Amino acid sequence: MFRSVCPMCQEPSSFDDTRAGREVECPRCRSAFVATPGRDEADEKPYRPQQSDGSAYARFSFLLALVALPTGFCGIGVVFALGGLLVGYVGLQSRLRLLAIIGMVLNLAAIILSVGLIAVFLIMQSSMDHDVPPAADGTQAPFVNAKK
Numbered sequence: 001m002f003r004s005v006c007p008m009c010q011e012p013s014s015f016d017d018t019r020a021g022r023e024v025e026c027p028r029c030r031s032a033f034v035a036t037p038g039r040d041e042a043d044e045k046p047y048r049p050q051q052s053d054g055s056a057y058a059r060f061s062f063l064l065a066l067v068a069l070p071t072g073f074c075g076i077g078v079v080f081a082l083g084g085l086l087v088g089y090v091g092l093q094s095r096l097r098l099l100a101i102i103g104m105v106l107n108l109a110a111i112i113l114s115v116g117l118i119a120v121f122l123i124m125q126s127s128m129d130h131d132v133p134p135a136a137d138g139t140q141a142p143f144v145n146a147k148k
Helices: 055-074 077-091 097-128
Strands: 002-005 012-015 023-025 032-034
Antiparallel strands (some): 002 012
């Protein structure tokens, strides 16, 4: 007994040794093909897709840090930096561990920069919203006491 695969439907089938090299009919799609003995099942290794070691995550974390730092001045860098931190954490298990660490540190710096700049902006904005108390003579600007 040997196994042969139909070239039309890829269905593996078992055939007698006497039918090797002869035309046979596929039991599934009924197409005719020449049965050739395939490799032994013990020799066949199951297909396993190549698994990533996570180095792409380390690279992407560094790339997000390079985007997050300049955009930190407008506040949107926080979004890129948070994503970069998460991706960098996954990339710590890769062969590019150092790049993942550098990316995470830069992303953390971008978060601190963005949050600090947002805080400075909010503090400046809140100080501008306060009304100036009126002066003793009723004018709005206490520092303007022009004498004529």
